[in-house]
Amino acid sequence: MAPKTVQQLDDRKPGMVTRKESELRLEFLNQVMDIPGGEKINRCIQCGTCSGSCPVSYAMDVQPRELIALFRAGLIEKILQSRSIWICASCYQCTSRCPSSIKVTDIIYALKRIAMERKIYPDKFPVYALSAKFVDNVNRYGRNFELGLMMQFYLKTDLMRLFRMAPMGFKLMKLGRISIAPKRIRALEDIRKIIAKADTFAVPRETHKKEYIEGMIGYRAVDGEVPDSGGVQR
Amino acid sequence: MNYTYYPGCSLEASADSYDKSLKSVFSDLGLGLSEIVDWNCCGATAYMSVKETVSLAISARNLALAEKAGLDIVAPCSACYTVLAKTHKIMAEKSQLFDHVNSALSQVGLSYNLGCRVRHPLDVLVNDVGIEAIAQKAKVSLKGLKIAQYYGCQIVRPYATFDDAENPVTMDKLFEALGAESVYYPNKVRCCGGMLMFTFADVALKLTDELLRCAQENGADVILTTCPMCQANLDMHMDELQQSYGHSYTIPTLFFTELLGVAMGSSISQMGIDKHLVPLAANVAKLLETKI
Known part of the structure; x- marks a missing residue:
């Protein structure tokens, strides 16, 4: 048929x-x-x-x-x-x-x-944005930079919530619970090499020839x- | 006893007091902690959602670095604990992934040969040191303190290694031995919402609202937690809970090591309990300052 x-x-x-x-x-x-x-x-x-x-x-x-x-x-x-x-x-x-x-x-x-x-997923989708920014952070610094991640994330997805959360952010900063600068690990080059190699093992896309x-x-x-x-x- | 220490990213910033109190308690009990030199982020749940092999490989770099010392790894953050344990388990069970991850690690002269055991500090304290030994060293009695013992999800799931997945009791027993009372808290392993607080805040707020309400209505003075994410979610969103549900909560959420540190004789501020947004009630603070 x-x-x-x-x-x-x-x-x-x-x-x-x-x-x-x-x-x-x-x-x-x-x-x-x-x-x-x-x-x-x-x-x-x-x-x-x-x-x-x-x-x-x-x-x-x-x-x-x-x-x-x-x-x-x-x-x-x-x-x-x-x-x-x-x-x-x-x-x-x-x-x-x-x-x-x-x-x-x-x-x-x-x-x-x-x-x-x-x-x-929809445009400006928060889950994707958060995961992507998180991955970006880790690739860049080797560790997660909480403040940077939050700022980047809310700038991209929900500017209003960033404003609403600002007072809490200042309180946390006063309490010493926010670090202002990212901590870069020394072996950043190593991380990048590991990531590049591991990426080559991703599941290959199937090119399935069969029609419906x-x-x-x-x-x-x-x-x-x-x-x-x-x-x-x- | 000595351990390799993997603090994780949160303990360098928002959960700074978890790091300090943990080190203080370990040192009081004569346990050695040596931090993995130049450790990197474990990848958490977010990296796993994007790339599997890569997230396992970066997590495994920490295991490879730690393996050389030949000691158990102590990972206080529940997410780090689960991710590191999961990486070990997947590598042990899937030879293909073992090869792939080691091939990636070999690019920088590392390899991981399944020689690490990932432990949570609660496990170490209760099972290696022992509840009685800890209680003997206590300098402050917690008598009169009512605690909602909140374990959260990832230290008992998916790998329930040292306690029951549905009804864990190690933390209850530890603090009961120090004189405190555990209130009825059926939400002890219920999820706090985790990263949903950023992506679907309405969903996460409902979860934290239930956790806080249950603790407060059952008469707890404090909630104890083992996880930076749980602490942040339960401590930082009081204004939003007030706006969304009209509920206002005054119950503080402490890291279990903070309270343990106080029981061992450290002050409230040394343990960083004053760094939380929700403060201790005056009578509770007074109780914790009274030495035996």
Whole structure:
């Protein structure tokens, strides 16, 4: 049967994935498999312990349990466009309680990395801005310069909050809890060399040739094999 | 006993008093701390969100530097503690990442061969020194002080090495031995919001509001914490909590080493307790100044 195009998305059968989606799945699976115990994502029993334990799930549009379910249904793009992955504060409550030992927090880290790499977030997005400035700080000084990070971050995202926080900043400064100048480590060159080399090991982008094909359903979509019969076989 | 010390970035600025009080307590108990020379940032949660292998490699540089001394690493910041422990664990379990990280480290003549044990100071104090030994050296009784023992997330999760993940008790027992009373505090391992205070402030404020309200309503005089991020979130946003929820809190959040230092005979100002935005109540300050 002829490959369908993305425009025909609405016609697709349950669980079918687009080419872009299948690329995302491969990249995602590669990242998840890099986490020790990452393969345990297959064991999810949809009990909802993660959602129930999460202290910030009330602010999520897609609950942690649904993140795993959406993945199974072949909708990583929907996960990446959700607010949820950015709300996670990495408190590891879900990971610690999961009866199937799924590393939910680490999986959310992997999802964040994919979304950042693909720039799937709104303009001036605070989580991206903070992480990017943080990385920038560490690369520049070797340590985190708290005051510089906060100033750069609020200048970029929320000037009003910078003004609102200013009185507190002055109080902290008076108490000696803010250091005015960054502390550079001596071995900055070393850090840069380590970063440059480590960066070459990043998971390579998959160039998946397959078009949107009816047989690529669920987990089958990630191993590259298209069953002969095609169609829904669940 | 001697340890390698990894203070982390916060202890050089906003959590300066954690650094000073920790060093004071360790020295009072005859424990040696030698700081890793020219350590770098562990990468925290933010770097991990951007690049995985790179964040592991920079974190591993500290482990590689520390490994030479052959001592346990003491990491007081909960985020540093978890990140360093996680780096060690991932390298131990994933040979590919072990190779990648060591290949990056070899660029500057370093290597990490899994020879470090990352410890939290609470673990060291309770398990290496012992609660009884500490209580014997106390010069100030904490009798009459009511504490909300707040462990936060990352010292018990995801790796609960020295205490229970759901109901840790080491800090409770330590301060009870010094005479204090632990109030009922079911939020002891609940998240403070961490970096969300900058990115989704409304979400983080709700979490800190719950933590403070629970402690105050249960009659605690102080909240004790083990983490710079928790201390900052619970101490610095009183005005915003007043605006958002109309709740005003007077309960101070101290680093556990500050209170321990006071119990060992140091003054409130030596321990940096006067550096917090929320001050101690007058009667609590008086209580802490009365020597046995």
